[in-house]
Amino acid sequence: MPAKMEDVARLAGVSTATVSRALNTPELVSQQTRSRVLAAIEELDYKLNLAARSLRTNQTRTIAIVIPTISEPVINQVVEAVEDAAINADYTLLVCSTRGDAQREQAYIELITQQTAVDGVLYISPRSAPEHVLKLARSTIPLVMCNYRADGLSAPSILFDHVSSIHQATRHLLDLGHRRIALLNLAAPYYYPARMRREGFEQAFAGAGLAPDPSLIVQLEQPTYDTDEWRAAIEALLDRPNRPTAIVAFNDAVAFEVYAVCRARGLRIPEDLSVTGCDDTLPARYVNPPLTTVRIPASRQGHLAMEYLLACMNGESPPIPPLTLLDVELIVRESCARPGA
Numbered sequence: 001m002p003a004k005m006e007d008v009a010r011l012a013g014v015s016t017a018t019v020s021r022a023l024n025t026p027e028l029v030s031q032q033t034r035s036r037v038l039a040a041i042e043e044l045d046y047k048l049n050l051a052a053r054s055l056r057t058n059q060t061r062t063i064a065i066v067i068p069t070i071s072e073p074v075i076n077q078v079v080e081a082v083e084d085a086a087i088n089a090d091y092t093l094l095v096c097s098t099r100g101d102a103q104r105e106q107a108y109i110e111l112i113t114q115q116t117a118v119d120g121v122l123y124i125s126p127r128s129a130p131e132h133v134l135k136l137a138r139s140t141i142p143l144v145m146c147n148y149r150a151d152g153l154s155a156p157s158i159l160f161d162h163v164s165s166i167h168q169a170t171r172h173l174l175d176l177g178h179r180r181i182a183l184l185n186l187a188a189p190y191y192y193p194a195r196m197r198r199e200g201f202e203q204a205f206a207g208a209g210l211a212p213d214p215s216l217i218v219q220l221e222q223p224t225y226d227t228d229e230w231r232a233a234i235e236a237l238l239d240r241p242n243r244p245t246a247i248v249a250f251n252d253a254v255a256f257e258v259y260a261v262c263r264a265r266g267l268r269i270p271e272d273l274s275v276t277g278c279d280d281t282l283p284a285r286y287v288n289p290p291l292t293t294v295r296i297p298a299s300r301q302g303h304l305a306m307e308y309l310l311a312c313m314n315g316e317s318p319p320i321p322p323l324t325l326l327d328v329e330l331i332v333r334e335s336c337a338r339p340g341a
Contacts, residue, residue: 012033014036061092062091062117062119063118063309064108064120065122066108067096069097069100070097079095080299081301081302081306084302085310094118112136121141122309123136123143133148145157148192150192156308157322159324160193160296161325162200163196163200163203166197166200166201166204166248169248169278170201176336177338181245183216183248184218184249184258185218197278230254234257238265245274245339246339251279252281252283253279255335269335274339277291278296280296292333292335295328296328300326
């Protein structure tokens with residue numbers, strides 16, 4: 001017969017209330033008492049009834065994290081940081097990967113908002129229509145957003161400063177003497193980071209007293225980066241009679257696609273084309289030549305998002321700003337040179 005909480009309490013010499021506190025709010029009991037309770041649990045092979053605890057406390061000890069895909073290195077870093085913080089706070093993660101599918105995301109939002117399946121939500125799916133996210137924001141479930149911002153959303157939002165990221169990369173190319181610089185960007189009907197990137201690109205030109213060529217700003221509506229459309233867009237840029245001398249890529253994955261096209265055409269980086277990326281993923285250090293890119297604090301974003309969410313869930317009122325921008329850093333390597341160098 002399975003052991004009950006009363007059996008654990010009897011063996012540990014404490015009350016059932018103390019056993020409950022040792023399991024659910026260990027900071028409220030002494031280390032000695034908790035050690036006795038844990039020893040009794042191990043000896044009796046006691047299994048906590050999570051369903052019963054959920055009914056009793058009106059908490060699931062579960063946090064939903066809505067992401068666009070599990071395949072992106074930056075998303076992986078954010079999720080790992082969130083998971084570490086969740087484990088330390090005794091929470092489990094429900095990972096909802098939308099894969100750029102609006103119906104899939106809507107189904108996840110229905111699950112989260114209608115079935116009381118979670119205690120809080122981290123929303124890191126930045127390409128969705130605002131009406132989907134508004135449904136989350138209007139529920140009673142605490143919500144923190146990463147890489148997302150839209151009118152009418154009052155939940156805290158944490159973004160990488162991509163105005164600065166692309167401004168730094170573009171300014172670096174301008175300082176090297178490039179003027180025909182292309183931007184490979186995502187289309188941005190709802191994607192705030194893409195709008196930030198374009199703003200940073202245009203600001204860099206304006207700061208140099210110049211204007212970018214609008215025909216060199218390429219924006220694709222893509223749920224992932226592993227598609228033929230990116231290659232076709234790069235091919236089209238390089239097919240121009242007066243092709244760009246430099247390309248600012250949306251991220252490292254797109255920059256690597258530029259490398260592949262150049263390799264197939266016999267073009268040399270940076271002698272024939274300078275290239276920058278964004279994210280500073282591990283391969284950026286080891287491609288030939290090593291990629292000039294922008295380092296972003298992905299782990300910091302995950303930890304800060306959990307810090308904000310736990311504060312909201314605990315009913316605390318810390319000074320959480322509606323918008324937090326995380327600083328980024330240009331990492332200069334060997335993929336950029338003066339035009340015609």
